[in-house]
Amino acid sequence: MGFWLELAATGLITGGIYALVAMGLNLQYGLMRIMNISHGEFLMLGAYLTWLAHTVFDINPVAFLPVVAIVLFFGGLAVYRLCFRRIARTSPSVDVIEARSLLVGFGLMYLVQNAALLAWGADMRGYSYLADAVEIGGARFAANRLLAFGFAIAASLALLALLRWTIFGKAVRAMMQSPTGAQLVGIDTAVLHPVVFGAGLALAGMAGGLLSMVYEITPSMGEPYTVTALIVITLGGLGSAAGCLAGGLLLGLVEAFGMHFTNPSLKTLLSYGVFIGVLLARPKGLFAR
């Protein structure tokens, strides 16, 4: 593999990880305007569950991903019921939902983070899984990163298809466009809302499980991921599955090439530069309609 191709592949793989981190929040904030600022905390929970299953019960982390998804999905239903249902019902407009859910999200963030601290302590944790390199066209890539990348692509495409071509997807999009209108045409938003929220947490949990193979984990690992996720979904266009993937990949590419041509220290400057540039040209994001 040529040097440039390898550099591009490196950027794309990291970009895939960014997209992976953002997918869950894209469902919640992008489609429902629930500003779940505790997104990264649920990602952390997914990472801890996977770590626990692997180190204590010796369960294969990949095989455990569906379990993480199910646990977080039902966790999401409960969180929705306890925290967000009232907000969604009583808020006069989506803007108000956004503002109110932000506050609730902050509270959840502290709650979940400290619960993890109580349960597992502040120590850094981690395990080695699929850390060996795979050779593709002469270049070597860590298997666990490739897995995260592949998952991000597959999940994004699946989500895209689901939203675009199924009746369920249509209903979700209708709910986003006009909650009242959706109800008038017989869409049960009282069921759909919590299900989409739960799916968002399930995706966050699976992302966490995959990341726990690549990076080490701590109870405070979530916050930076929330920030990354917000940038990616704003860049891509809120609610757009394709935009989320494209936004993540773009960031990854910019970082990889930026690092090669300049200095890693300028990484933040470069990625925020692209972010601002895109927002100036297309204020609603790359894939917004």
Next chain:
Amino acid sequence: MHWNTGIKVIAAALCAALLAPAFAQDAPVRIGYAIARTGPWAVGAQMTQEPNYIMWADQLNATGGLSVKGKKRKIELVGFDDRSDAETVVRTYEKLMTSDKVDLILPPWSTGATFAMMPLAQKHGYPLLAPTATGRKLLGMKNPYFFSLLQQPDRMMDALAEFLKARSVSTAAMIYVDDLFGLEQSAALVVSFKEKGIKIVESKSYPLGIKDLRPVLTDIKAKNPDAFIALSYPPDTFLVTAQAREIAFNPKAFYVAVGAAFPIYRDKMGPTIEGVMGLGTWNPKTSAATKAYFDAHVAKHKKEPDRWASAHAWAGLEIMQQAVEKVGLDRKALRDYIAGNEFTTIIGKIRFKNGENISTPGVVSQWQGREFEVVWPPDRATSSALHPKPNWK
């Protein structure tokens, strides 16, 4: 018979009444600190520092307490969570010193937090024996109450340069984290390497929280240096190790900074880290005292201490203990005693000069099997160095 018993009871009661005030005077020695139990600093603080405070207080209390000029008094730790926030560090110490009026303080975690609260230690006259604060900048403050237990960056980098020179390393590449720690260490490294004639073929900085360093490592690999040095923090220490292995970048010497001495580094990376070097000072093989410390730590906290600053934190507590035994709790006298005397600790003799620990030499450690062996300087080595580094497993 009855009278006898009665008299005995009365005598015992009188004795008790007379002795009671004496017992009451033995109030515990209150020792205050703020440290990260939550937030991003908690990983380091709970690895290196607070477990030592707790173990020290428990060990002493089990033997009657801290000897204050020969008289044993229990220790009462007054510890607060600083939430990884420098502002909270400062406010908490201010409260401990002014309204709680604790007898002594123990330091917070990290160079940044120590830097923030140092002026308070001077203002209120509390000796501060800091185990996780390093940098000439801190010493440059000329704070008479500040004592730095870690080796300064130039000491560590000199040791590394000597070690590499002795193995005929002629070229090196480095990356460093973009903050006070990385800047000081890299500046020291440039000086040390120049002195020893080791050419630096690449030098790049990177920001905290980076998730991918592969492009930089690929560029460095193409330059084929003998040695690679990452002046890194724990998340990046793991990251560069994993990514160097990923692209099969295997220089003769591979050195990572903070986090290399953490047991979790070995546990997360697995046997692949054989031959990786880093910042360390000691291990259980260093001496009988370090073995005893290690075993007590594992028994108490069910986790191993890190092989660098943990022992420095313990040494700081030992120094505090020896000084209080000698001069009591007069803090000005304590400061003078600490500044002017030599102490025996688990990392060897320690003497301070202008706040700097001038006794502990720069050390290079290397992972061999499951232990972080000291490989330089020769008189402290617990094993001979693996050079060149074996291939990544």
